[in-house]
Amino acid sequence: MQLMRDDFDPGIGMTSKRTRERLVARLRQAGIGSPDVLAVIGALPRHLFVDEALASRAYEDSALPIGYGQTISQPYTVARMTEALLESATPDTVLEIGSGSGFQTAVLASLVRRVYSVERLQELLACAQERLRLLKKRNVRFMHGDGALGWREYAPYQGIMVTAAPRGVPRALAEQLAPGGVMVLPMGEGTKQMLVRVTRTRGGFKQEVLEAVSFVPLLSGVS
Ligand code: SAH
Numbered sequence: 001m002q003l004m005r006d007d008f009d010p011g012i013g014m015t016s017k018r019t020r021e022r023l024v025a026r027l028r029q030a031g032i033g034s035p036d037v038l039a040v041i042g043a044l045p046r047h048l049f050v051d052e053a054l055a056s057r058a059y060e061d062s063a064l065p066i067g068y069g070q071t072i073s074q075p076y077t078v079a080r081m082t083e084a085l086l087e088s089a090t091p092d093t094v095l096e097i098g099s100g101s102g103f104q105t106a107v108l109a110s111l112v113r114r115v116y117s118v119e120r121l122q123e124l125l126a127c128a129q130e131r132l133r134l135l136k137k138r139n140v141r142f143m144h145g146d147g148a149l150g151w152r153e154y155a156p157y158q159g160i161m162v163t164a165a166p167r168g169v170p171r172a173l174a175e176q177l178a179p180g181g182v183m184v185l186p187m188g189e190g191t192k193q194m195l196v197r198v199t200r201t202r203g204g205f206k207q208e209v210l211e212a213v214s215f216v217p218l219l220s221g222v223s
Helices: 017-029 035-043 052-057 075-086 103-111 122-134 171-175
Strands: 064-067 070-072 093-097 114-119 140-144 157-162 177-187 194-200 205-212
Touching (some): 017 075, 035 075, 035 103, 052 064, 064 122, 075 157, 075 177, 075 194, 075 205, 093 103, 103 122, 114 122, 122 140, 171 177
Parallel strands (some): 093 114, 093 157, 114 140
Antiparallel strands (some): 177 194, 194 205
């Protein structure tokens, strides 16, 4: 009988602890400083969030296709957005728009008390839900819907994370942000997208531009 080196290693090393440690080292080098974010990414089995045929590439720092023209975000981007969301304080509840593979959802669920995640593609939503169930992340609620409208039922949220790019800040999301709350989102079209952090202040909203990014567009309607 063959002994496995760790829980997720299929025996050929491509998803081993060392492979994940290499990814964490790379993220640290790229400027990710939060020990909590690095620890969570180092512990999550990202290969379970992509198609089996791509599992050997799951710990590279790159975005990968997840079907339906969508991608699982690059680990660096997931780390950067999470860090930006949690920088001033750890939010109690986070609304995520664009569940996709569920990887960013799993990162958030490991760091905050409760995550609400909205996805417009039913098939992706079902897969994401199953992955989070397998990983025993029980503090997540999913909804099939148009995330540009937010999720009124549980609003306001101390944190909002958007993982598909609108042209501007969707009004409903700004409205569902709690006072002092933080929203991190990519904004703009094509090659001109920027990662933006919006903070709800006493008098209104403060906007900071963080860095250039590349996301799929935030689409309206569901399918
Ligand atoms: N965080 C995800 C990224 C997925 S890509 C991951 O790491 O896997 C962006 C996702 O946003 C896609 O799944 C896409 O279907 C979804 N999306 C696009 N527009 C949306 C909208 N209006 N409401 C909800 N989800 C949307």
